[in-house]
Amino acid sequence: MTAVSIDTAPKTAARRRERWANGRTYISAAIIFIWCLIPFYWMIVTAFRDVGYTFDSTPFFTHVTWDNFTTVFSENLGNHFGRNLLNSLLVSGVTTVVALLFGVFAAYALSRLEFRFKFLVLGFILGASMFPGVALVTPLFQLFTNIGWYGTYQALIIPNISFVLPLTVYTLTSFFREMPWELEESARIDGCTQGQAFRKVIMPLAAPAVFTTAILAFIASWNEFLIASQLSNDQTKTVTVAIAYFAGAQAHQEPYTAVMAAGTVVTIPLVILVLIFQRKIVAGLTAGAVK
Amino acid sequence: MSTLAQPKRAPETPSPKPKKVQKEVGQDRAATSQGRWAFWLISPALVLLAVVIVYPVVNAIVMAFQKDQGLDPVTKVFVQGGAAGFDNFVHWLAQKCGSAACAPGTLGSQFWDAVGTTFFFTVVTVVLETVLGFWMAIIMARTFRGRSALRAAVLVPWAIPTAVTAKLWFFIFAFDGIANKLFGTAILWTGSEWPARWAIIISDVWKTTPFMALLILAGLQIIPAEVYEAAKVDGASAWQRFTQITLPLVKPALMVAVLFRVLDALRMYDLPAIMTQGSNGTTTLSILVVEQIRQGFNSAAALSTITFLIIFLVAFIFVRFLGANAVASATPKTKGQEK
The missing domain is CATH 1.20.5 (Single alpha-helices involved in coiled-coils or other helix-helix interfaces)
Structure with a gap:
């Protein structure tokens, strides 16, 4: 499986085979790398391309312009992208904070305490994260219309909690399980008070886990489309909905370049975040699936 | 950051109680x-x-057991609300509008098509994602220069919002778009049945294979290298090592990953909704529900309940018969238990 095998007899044939295996690894890696990044690259190239050259197939930056970004934020065309960004930030931010507030306690109990029905509780939480969004949208649409919440922020935050909270609990539980909690006791033995032990030992240990979970929760909420497309109005529309129904300069003409620019604006912060915290995010994503 | 971690303080302050427990006096x-x-x-x-x-x-x-107000499509009589019994469910499952069969083109006539489309998407995308994801995971598990760059690159499609992914591939698959130019074809990708389906499948595979690959990679990494060395010494071929060691050992992680993806694919909405608005035979169950919401809450509620039951059933089958036990693998063993 591992391509770099332990050095066998220095036969040329073996070495050639090894070099061939190595080469294949690099070729495969290059294919994966390109496949994952090319569409993203194409989005950025198009975002910076003059609208007249929308379908130019030159593979590098040509006819570079900022116009598309101006279009994206242009109020005259009926785009309120700045507002949409703030809406998304607000909805995702509140969802993340609420989910963490509730999730941290639950995850602590699930990872540290012994109690009956633990299996059941975890099953319920996992089941909740797999829950289809449409099954919530229908009743909530009517409910929120009846109580006058349609198009409000809480109408977007509440259903988002339904899938972000389970994700938070699930990820935090597996993180907490891996933490060296004995250190807390050692600190107490060494003379720390309960509060000091918590502040100086547990908090620094738990902070990265909580932070990573916060990123995952935020991304999940930021990327949400179905619920927002049904329960938001012009004032509370989030970025994903705005991008899906974007208005260009010409009616009946898909504003490809502007949409790509909007996509770039929405995606670049996420991509930067993901690249910086790559290791932690991978750990968070895969936490619980193995072990 | 610190504000986020703050609430942890509350359960900690009185935490001597659970601490005492570890001394294992009086288990009860x-x-x-x-x-x-x-x-x-x-x-x-x-x-x-x-x-x-x-x-x-x-x-x-x-709601699902109540009538929608409105004109009866057959008799043209205004129907008041009220108890509906199983009418709404019969409406979808038997594709009946009133007493007659639903006219082609109405939402009521599309239920089984939507079920078929949803399962088609689910099976094809999950199979492709599993195979490709496995391959990606195997490559990422190897040691070579640039490995961390590869792992970072793989996260990019995952991080992009699905709505943006849909628009991006919609552009790539536009008639004058790069896909047609690259392959020298003139296909109306999102304008006819099979190309539209494949466009959606390709977008979905691009977007979610990395997630699959990372889950499988995590499973691969817990296999000790010595097992492979031992097999090599015993003269096992690469293929034998894969089928006899890798597959069985990675199976629990793989099954959980597949389960997650299947349940996710069954509720697919964003990609077809944005790329084709559900036209040309790409209406999934989720899209059908959303279209129905505007035409009648109660009928939509029945449909969303059916959708939920279908997904629940699939999850049940997976856990019960295929041994994809996400709960078991997620149930933490507290330290006392292991000892």
Whole structure:
């Protein structure tokens, strides 16, 4: 499986085979790398391309312009992208904070305490994260219309909690399980008070886990489309909905370049975040699936 | 950051109780005190989940048994609300509008097509993602220069919002778009049945294979290298090592990953909704529900309940018969238990 095998007899044939295996690894890696990044690259190239050259197939930056970004934020065309960004930030931010507030306690109990029905509780939480969004949208649409919440922020935050909270609990539980909690006791033995032990030992240990979970929760909420497309109005529309129904300069003409620019604006912060915290995010994503 | 970590303080302050427990004196009393603690720590989250999930679902089930107000499509008589019995379910499952069969083109006539489309998408995308994901995971597990760059690159499609992914591939698959130019074809990708389906499948595979690959990679990494060395010494071929060692050992992680992806694919909405608006045979169950919402809540509630039941059934089959036990692999073993 591992391509770099332990050095066998220095036969040329073996070495050639090894070099061939190595080469294949690099070729495969290059294919994966390109496949994952090319569409993203194409989005950025198009975002910076003059609208007249929308379908130019030159593979590098040509006819570079900022116009598309101006279009994206242009109020005259009926785009309120700045507002949409703030809406998304607000909805995702509140969802993340609420989910963490509730999730941290639950995850602590699930990872540290012994109690009956633990299996059941975890099953319920996992089941909740797999829950289809449409099954919530229908009743909530009517409910929120009846109580006058349609198009409000809480109408977007509440259903988002339904899938972000389970994700938070699930990820935090597996993180907490891996933490060296004995250190807390050692600190107490060494003379720390309960509060000091918590502040100086547990908090620094738990902070990265909580932070990573916060990123995952935020991304999940930021990327949400179905619920927002049904329960938001012009004032509370989030970025994903705005991008899906974007208005260009010409009616009946898909504003490809502007949409790509909007996509770039929405995606670049996420991509930067993901690249910086790559290791932690991978750990968070895969936490619980193995072990 | 610190504000986020702050709330942890509350359960910690009185935490000597669970601490004492570890001394394993009087197992019973310890268990009760831990149980009480756990109850207070978990209840808020469970109550919140109940409010945001259980309440709407119960609401939907109640709605599903009520009539929608409006004109009866056959008799053209105004129908008041009121109890409907199983009418709404029969409407979808038997594709009946009133007493007659639903006219082609109406939402009512599309139920089984939508079920077929949803399962088609699910099977094709999950199979492709599993195979490609496995391959990606194997490459990422190897040691070579640039490995961390590859792992970072793989996260990019995952991080992009699905709505943006849909628009991006919609552009790539535009008639004058790069896909047609690259392959020298002139296909109306999102304008006819099979190309539209494949466009959606390709977008979905691009977007979610990395997630699959990372889950499988995590499974691969817990296999000790010595196992492979031992097999090599015993003269096992690469293929034998793969089928005899890798597959069985990675199976639990793989099954969980597949389960996650299947349940996710069954509720697919964003990609077809944005790329084709569900036209040309790409209407999934989720799209059908959303279209129905504007035409009648109660009927939509019945359909969303059916959708939920289908997904529940598939999850049940997976866990029961295929051994994809996500709960078991997620149930933490506390340290006392292991010893």
